[in-house]
Amino acid sequence: MLLTSSDDKRLLADAGLPKAFDDFIASPLAKLRTAGKAIDVAYVSHIDQDHIGGMLKLLSDEVAWRAYDHAQANGGRLGKPKVPRPPEIKQLWHNAFLEDIERTEQVDLGTALASSAGVLSGLNAAALGGREAQQIASETRMLALSVGEAIEVNWRIGPDQLDIPLNPDFAGDLMTARPKTPIRLGALKITVLGPTAKQLTELRKAWIVWLKKSKKRIEELRKAHQRDADAIGSDTTTLDLANLSRNIALSVEKDVTPPNLASLVLLIEENGKRVLLTGDAGDESLLEYFKAANLLDASGKIEVDVLKVPHHGAHNSYSPKFAASVRASHLIFCGDGEHHNPEPDVVKGYIDSVKAAPLSGGRTTTFWFNWSSVRATEFQDLWDEVESLFNASASAAKITRRSLRKTETSMTIDLA
Secondary structure (H helix, E strand, C coil): CEEECCCCCEEEECCCCHHHHHHHHHHHHHHHHHCCCCECEEECCCCCHHHHHHHHHHHHHHHHHHHHHHHHHCCCCCCCCCCCCCCCECCEECCCHHHHHHHHHCCCHHHHHHCHHHHHHCCCHHHHCCHHHHHHHHHHHHHHHHHHHHHHHHHHHCCCCCCCCECHHHCCCCCCCCCCCCEEECCEEEEEEECCHHHHHHHHHHHHHHHHHCHHHHHHHHHHHHHHHHHCCCCCCHHHHHHHHHHHHHHHHCCCCCHHHHCCEEEEEECCEEEEECCCCCHHHHHHHHHHCCCCCCCCCEEEEEEECHHHHCHHHCCHHHHHHEEEEEEEECCCCHHHCCCHHHHHHHHHHHHHCCCHHHCCEEEEECCCCCCCCCCHHHHHHHHHCCCHHHHHCCEEEEECCCCCCCCCCCCC
16 A cells, blocks of 8 residues: 655555565556655565565565666676566665564574475465465465565665665664654654554563574474475375475464564544554554544544555454444455455444444445455455445445456545
């Protein structure tokens, strides 16, 4: 998602998976560079691969272009990159607590997990065939790659590569809730609502405890990954291999607090308009953030112009209370059906909350989806069910739907 202020400042919020970045984001961003315009803030909500993977691809593309520039200036013969060149990134907001713990404890957890990337890349949809196996491979890649990619992002922005300032308004430290001291970016006022320092402290403790007790386990992971590599091409079925890899990755995740809890939550305001970016934060945590920042009115509600619906519209970041408490003119659901997101029941829950209490002044509520039934090659039943919810009763409540059409690569919400 790209936010542009009235005075031409830009904030890029996450960048999807690497393939989505290549397919939908790289070319439009390259037009900014051609026009001599920059991304003032690149914001990574948290380290899950479907949020950070595209950002790492963006940074890696710029590294390739800089290497090419250097070669050209020094008589080298490096080939011209075959990817669009991204615009300048002036600063990055990113809570890479995992890399910090890895460095502090001197345990190469990132390498241990990221080493599975090569193995798992062989578990592609064409090889696996069935939907169950594809789902397993997808889960495994997400778990195994996200930690390594978070660390790589920090390497990319370092002084020896792109030299992009990290969290400068927090002196390079982790960004935590600071409701009384918003950040100014041109005409934009940006308030960090979460995570809280307490949450990050507890999250850090959990990881340090796990690291201290798991040095042997990390070595086992390395060996297991090598066994997986050796198993490819043997009599082991691809489904068996996918299950084995997933179990290794899940054995790491189940012992620690999920990265979702560390999602950076931002409230962005300009001229009375409000955009709420939630990452994959949980509904209970979000309501706590709003209360701590005194954003809830006497009835316990907050009204914004745009809500980026938490966690792609997944069940575990939704509750009827949350849907009733956060009122928005525009609700954005980011998901193509993978992992059953957006959940039709969650979409229905938000629709029901609007029906129960429509926006004041007869205003319309628009549900935005970055995918649609006409684009879907998978999960067709899900999209048919989601779109069927926008029926006559929804129209009577002034609820409309806007989905990405087959020939579109982007959609625009104009709050001017």
